Amino acid sequence: MSKTAVRPSALRAGAFAALVAASFMAAPSSVLAADPIKIGSVVSATGPASFLGDPEQKTLKLYVEALNKKGGLMGRPVELVLYDDGGDANKARTFATRLIEDDKVIAMVGGTTTGTTMAMIPVFEDAKVAFISLAGAIEIVEPVRAFVFKTPHTDKTACQKIFEDLKGRKLTKIGMISGTDGFGKSMRAQCLKVIGDYGISVLADESYGPSDADMTPQLNKIKNTAGVQALVNPGFGQGPAIVTRNYAQLGISVPLYQSHGVASKSFIDLAGAAAEGVRLPAPALLIADKLAGTDPQKAVVTEYKKSYESATGQPVSTFGGYAYDGIQILVSAIERAKSVEPQKIRDAVEATKNHVGTTGIYNMSAKDHLGLGTESFRMLEIRKGDWVPLAGVQN
Numbered sequence: 001m002s003k004t005a006v007r008p009s010a011l012r013a014g015a016f017a018a019l020v021a022a023s024f025m026a027a028p029s030s031v032l033a034a035d036p037i038k039i040g041s042v043v044s045a046t047g048p049a050s051f052l053g054d055p056e057q058k059t060l061k062l063y064v065e066a067l068n069k070k071g072g073l074m075g076r077p078v079e080l081v082l083y084d085d086g087g088d089a090n091k092a093r094t095f096a097t098r099l100i101e102d103d104k105v106i107a108m109v110g111g112t113t114t115g116t117t118m119a120m121i122p123v124f125e126d127a128k129v130a131f132i133s134l135a136g137a138i139e140i141v142e143p144v145r146a147f148v149f150k151t152p153h154t155d156k157t158a159c160q161k162i163f164e165d166l167k168g169r170k171l172t173k174i175g176m177i178s179g180t181d182g183f184g185k186s187m188r189a190q191c192l193k194v195i196g197d198y199g200i201s202v203l204a205d206e207s208y209g210p211s212d213a214d215m216t217p218q219l220n221k222i223k224n225t226a227g228v229q230a231l232v233n234p235g236f237g238q239g240p241a242i243v244t245r246n247y248a249q250l251g252i253s254v255p256l257y258q259s260h261g262v263a264s265k266s267f268i269d270l271a272g273a274a275a276e277g278v279r280l281p282a283p284a285l286l287i288a289d290k291l292a293g294t295d296p297q298k299a300v301v302t303e304y305k306k307s308y309e310s311a312t313g314q315p316v317s318t319f320g321g322y323a324y325d326g327i328q329i330l331v332s333a334i335e336r337a338k339s340v341e342p343q344k345i346r347d348a349v350e351a352t353k354n355h356v357g358t359t360g361i362y363n364m365s366a367k368d369h370l371g372l373g374t375e376s377f378r379m380l381e382i383r384k385g386d387w388v389p390l391a392g393v394q395n
Contacts, residue, residue, distance in 0.1 A: 034072075034075060034076040034077065035076065036076060036077045036078060036079035037072075037073055037074070037076050037077070037078050037079065037106060037334075037340055038079045038081055038103055038104060038105045038106060039064070039078060039079070039080055039081070039105060039106065039107055039108070039109065039327075039330065040081050040082075040096075040099035040103060040105035040107070040108040040109075040110070041057075041060055041080060041081070041082040041083070041108065041109050041110035042082075042083045042084075042085050042092050042095045042096060042099070042108070042110040042111065042116070042120065043056045043057050043060075043082070043083075043084060043085070043110050043111075043112045043134070043323075044084070044085055044086060044087040044112035044113060044116060045057040045084040045086075046084055046086045046087075047085075047086035047087035047088070048087050048210065048237055048238070049087040049112050049113050049236075049237060050087075051237075051264060051266045051317075051319070052112045052113070052134075052236070052319040053084070053087075053112040053319075055264075055308075055314070055316075055317045055319050055320030055323070056110070056112060056134055056319055056320055056322065056323035057082065057084070057323075058308070058311075058312055058314075058320065059308060059320040059321075059323040059324050059327075060080055060082065060109065060110075060323050060327055061080060061082070062307070062308070062311055062312075063323075063324065063327050063328075064078050064079075064080040064327075067331065073331060073334060073335070074334070074335070074338070074340070081099060081103045081105055082110075083095035083098070083099075085112075085116055087112070087113060087115075087116065088116070089115045089116050089118070089119035090119070092111070092116035092117075092119050092120050093119040093120055093123060095120075096108070096119075096120040096123040096124065097123055100123060100124070100127045100129060105129065106129070106340045106341075106342055106345060107129060107130045107131075107132070107330055107334075107342065107345050108120075108124055108129060108130065108131045108132065109132045109134070109323065109326040109327050109330055110132075110133070110134060110323075110326075111131070111133040111134055111135050111140075112134055112135060112319075113135050113181075113182060113183065114135045114136060114137035114139070114140065114181075114182035114183045114186060115181065115182040116135070117133045117134075117135040117137075117140055117150075118137075118139065118140070118182065121140070121145065121148055124147055124148065125145055125146065125147050125148065127342075128146075128147060128342055128343065128346075129147060129342045129346075130147050130149065130330070130333075130342060130345050130346040130349050131147055131148050131149070132149045132150065132151060132326040132329060132330055132349065133148065133149065133150040133151070133326075134150070134151060134152060134319070134322040134323055134326055135150065135152065135183070136152045136153070136154065136155050136158075136183050136186075136187070136236070136259075136260070136261055137154070137155050137182060137183055137186035137187070138154040138155055138156045138186065138190055139186055140154075141154070141368075141369040141370050142154075144366070144367060144368075144369050145369070146346070147346055148369060149329075149349055149350075149364065149369040149370070150369065150370050151322045151323075151325040151326045151329070151357070151359055151362075151370075152260070152318075152322045152359060153260055153281070153283070153359065153360070153370075153372055153376065153377060154190070154370060155183065155186050155187035155190045155191075155234065155259070156190040156193070156194060157281075157372065157373065157374055157377065158187065158259050158260050158261075158281050158377070159187065159190050159191040159194055159195070159234075160194055160197075160374050161281035161374050161377045161379060162191075162232060162257050162259075162279075162280075162281060163191075163194065163195060163197075163198040163200055164198070164374065164379075165257075165279065165379050165390075166198070166200060166230055166257070167198045167199065167200065169230075169255070171200075171229040171230045171254075171255065172199055172200050172201065172229065173200070173201055173203050173227045173228060173229045173230075174200060174201070174202055174203065174228065174229065174230045174231065174232050175202070175203060175204035175205075175206070175222035175225060175228040175230075175231050175232070175254075176188065176191065176202055176204070176205050176206070176231075176232050176233070176234065177206040177207065177208065177215065177218050177219065177222065177231065177232075177233050177235075177243055178205075178206075178207050178208075178233070178234040178235060179207070179208060179209075179210065179234065179235035179236070179237070179239045179240075180207050180208065180209050180210065181210050181235070181236070181237070181239075183234075183235065183236050183261055184207075184234050184235040184236070184239070187234030187235070187259055187261075188205075188207075188234045191232065191234060203225050203226075203227055203228050204221060204222040204225040204228060206218035206219070206221060206222060208235075208239055208242075208243070210237065210239065212239065212242070213242065214242070214246065215239075215242055215243050215246045216246045216249070216250060219231075219243070219246050219247055219250055219252065220250065222252075223250055223252050228254060229254055229255075230254050230255045230256075230257065231247065231252065231254055231255070231256045231257065232257045233256065233257065233258050233259065234259050234261075235258075235259060235261060235262075236259065236261025236262060237261075238270060240258050240259070240261070240262045240267065240271075241262070241267055241270035241271045244256065244258070244271040244274045244275055244278060245271055245272065245274045247274065248273070248274035249274075255277070255279065256277070256278050256279070257278070257279050257280060258278055258279070258280040259280060259281070260280060260281050260282050260283070260318065260377070262280065263280060263282040263283070263286055263317070263318040263319075264315075264317035264318060264319060265315040265317065266317070268382060268385055268386075275382045275385075276382060276383065276384070277381065277382065277383070278381070278382045279379060279380065279381045279382075279390075280379075280380055280382075281377040281378070281379055281380075282318060282377065282378055282380050282387070283301075283318050283321060283358060283359040283360065283376070283377070283378065284297045284301050284358070284359075284360075284376075284378055285301045285304070285305065285316060285318050285321045285358040285359070286318060286378075286380060286387045287378060287380065287387050287388075287389050288301040288302045288305045288316075289302070290387075290388075290389055296356055296361065297356060297357075297358070297360070297361070300356050300357065300358060301321075301358050304316070304321065304324050304358050308320055318358070318359070321357070321358035321359055322358075322359060324357070324358055325355075325357035325358055325359050325362070328355070328357060329349060329352055329355055329357070329362065330345070330349065332348075332352070332355065333345055333348035333349040333351075333352065334348070336348045336351070349364065350364055350365065350366060350369065351364070352364040352371065355371075359372065359376065360372040360375075360376025360377075361376065
């Protein structure tokens, strides 16, 4: 196979499904006795971002269990050293320091939110240990930092995908309501930076705090602003679900766009009937069963979805997919480097090419520590409680 061939990552999707199933059966027939390879993780498995961090935690545990069933990595068992920061940036930094100084991890996959990720970055940069973040904001990888990578699409890319869709519908005047958390602030800023490229203008610009339980005053201002043709909500967590319910309660008739930060079934459950018609950019994972058989991501997303839902009894989410992509990219890098030396691992992660993940096909470089563009997003609309790909947008 050539170096540029599109391929699944080191642990094939089908093999992962079989191994996850096997890990819930009898005890392994052999025990890996060598010193473990320690991979660190800090996620927000509890707290306000738990709907992101919980599937990440479950995915990482399932993958490492499956990998060890397979025989480990380079003939050694893999130990996942995982901490739950509860969404607290200070705790995240403390755990990051512990991973480096006490646990001696050789790499890190984690960082559920932008805030916790940004708090941990200096620790891994100073230690010269690769950190693959699972958070969304572009500030994580721009400017490029030597040891920091990420797997989710950036907020800038999400803005561009939304604006492409708005432009296609000839909707050029919008209202925005953004969260004041790290992700919401960053995405709002990125949207404002690129909006001029699409001939779109913002007529109303409102915000809400992480603990706000009612956004009707802000939405009323937008509703009463003459000329607004669509509403865009940069945000994640419970805020966008409240915005969506309030939007419906106020009878706002213009189209509502959410970010990829709400790309999970839990958003639909929280928003209820109000989610009908909401559009958002999202990875292929959400529409695994709707992808064409020729789609290069079909096998990977289908097997991950099957494995995760079978093992947990919960619907798959893109957030668990970010963790799956992160650990797959890391394991592939270690195998290609044939080393657990942090610098060699970093170099191999940066050299990732044509890696088929649940989020897209990654092509990283010294200038791009994400490796995904707008083409890796699928524009979806929520209809009758399900994700529906929009005609003319899907591969």
